[in-house]
Amino acid sequence: MITVLGAGAFGTALAISLARKGPVQLWTHDPDHAKAMQDTRRNDRRLPGVDLSENISISENIDTIPAQNPVLLAVPLQQLRGVLTERAATLRQHQLVACCKGMELGSGSGPVQLINSVVPDAVGAILTGPSFAADIARGLPTALTLACADEAASGTLQQALNTPNLRIYRTTDVIGAELGGALKNVMAIGCGAVIGAGLGDSARAALMTRGFAEMARMATALGAQPDTLSGLSGFGDLVLTCTSDQSRNYRFGASLGQKEWFDPTITVEGAATARAVCDRASALQVDMPITRAITALINGDLQVEQAMDMLLSRPLKEE
Ligand SMILES: NC(=O)C1=CN([C@@H]2O[C@H](COP(=O)(O)OP(=O)(O)OC[C@H]3O[C@@H](n4cnc5c(N)ncnc54)[C@H](O)[C@@H]3O)[C@@H](O)[C@H]2O)C=CC1
Numbered sequence: 390m391i392t393v394l395g396a397g398a399f400g401t402a403l404a405i406s407l408a409r410k411g412p413v414q415l416w417t418h419d420p421d422h423a424k425a426m427q428d429t430r431r432n433d434r435r436l437p438g439v440d441l442s443e444n445i446s447i448s449e450n451i452d453t454i455p456a457q458n459p460v461l462l463a464v465p466l467q468q469l470r471g472v473l474t475e476r477a478a479t480l481r482q483h484q485l486v487a488c489c490k491g492m493e494l495g496s497g498s499g500p501v502q503l504i505n506s507v508v509p510d511a512v513g514a515i516l517t518g519p520s521f522a523a524d525i526a527r528g529l530p531t532a533l534t535l536a537c538a539d540e541a542a543s544g545t546l547q548q549a550l551n552t553p554n555l556r557i558y559r560t561t562d563v564i565g566a567e568l569g570g571a572l573k574n575v576m577a578i579g580c581g582a583v584i585g586a587g588l589g590d591s592a593r594a595a596l597m598t599r600g601f602a603e604m605a606r607m608a609t610a611l612g613a614q615p616d617t618l619s620g621l622s623g624f625g626d627l628v629l630t631c632t633s634d635q636s637r638n639y640r641f642g643a644s645l646g647q648k649e650w651f652d653p654t655i656t657v658e659g660a661a662t663a664r665a666v667c668d669r670a671s672a673l674q675v676d677m678p679i680t681r682a683i684t685a686l687i688n689g690d691l692q693v694e695q696a697m698d699m700l701l702s703r704p705l706k707e708e
């Protein structure tokens with residue numbers, strides 16, 4: 390049995406995929422949402438149009454989780470500390486797999502760092518990489534990275550989470566995998582803004598490439614292995630979210646570029662993460678001009694055209 394905490398788009402999609410192999414417990418903190426999903430056998434709020442199989446049991450209350458059950462934590466990163474703190478007694482000594490992308494405001498922590506600090510006797514891991522919830526739920530082929538510092542646990546989790554459509558690779562480079570997923574969302578907002586403002590595909594390609602260099606710079610400063618960023622969690626997810634309308638970060642960026650309203654209830658991890666990354670970059674003295682420009686855009690301090698002029702007028706340098 391696998392337990393999924395968080396019945397948003399991603400948690401539900403993972404539950405649907407994993408339920409093809411065995412029983413899954415899907416938890417939501419909202420009793421009305423649990424009732425609606427139990428009645429309709431669908432998650433119309435977050436992942437409409439896909440049925441929840443009988444292998445998925447839905448609950449708004451999970452007091453005990455058998456020790457051998459891996460637990461997937463599929464809530465937005467900025468909510469993760471609260472969920473862990475509230476459920477720490479239940480989650481102790483479990484394998485906890487963060488299924489979220491970002492850096493916490495204030496602490497600058499990634500998801501596994503948060504798990505390790507709030508539930509220190511659990512095994513922390515992260516599942517990340519290029520994957521839209523709707524694709525996973527429809528059974529389309531997808532590849533993800535499972536990062537866990539504990540090699541034995543990483544092998545067990547890889548087996549447990551691999552499904553016929555969901556191919557899981559593993560790594561012990563947790564910080565690299567965390568940063569790939571967190572930083573690419575900031576770039577996706579920037580790319581959406583570039584396309585939304587009509588600045589063209591060439592500008593987007595430049596932003597992705599120089600943005601990737603910036604991601605690698607930050608990752609190296611924090612001790613990640615350089616190769617990790619070139620894998621699914623970095624390069625793979627950067628390509629996906631910077632080029633697809635399915636990405637909420639990209640669509641949010643496009644709305645900034647078009648100067649249009651964007652629904653604030655939609656999860657856009659890159660917005661808070663951009664601010665957290667700027668703070669972390671300042672503390673580490675890592676040069677991240679693209680991230681800073683995107684953050685200024687998100688904060689309303691710059692328009693896309695001004696941000697682009699600022700980047701283009703920087704002193705010339707070697708690639
Ligand atoms: N949707 C996607 O295609 C993918 C999402 N992710 C990541 O998954 C994470 C979750 O995103 P989604 O599921 O897409 O978001 P979502 O907006 O669809 O759902 C978030 C869920 O978290 C729940 N939640 C919020 N605060 C909570 C709290 N304090 N306690 C308990 N539950 C709480 C909400 O009720 C909601 O069901 C994000 O970090 C995202 O980057 C990763 C890969 C793909």
Ligand SMILES: O=C(CO)COP(=O)(O)O
Pocket residue numbers: 490518519520521574577626629630635636637638639656657658
């Ligand atoms: O992380 C994702 C795909 O890998 C989902 O992207 P969005 O959160 O931008 O929708």
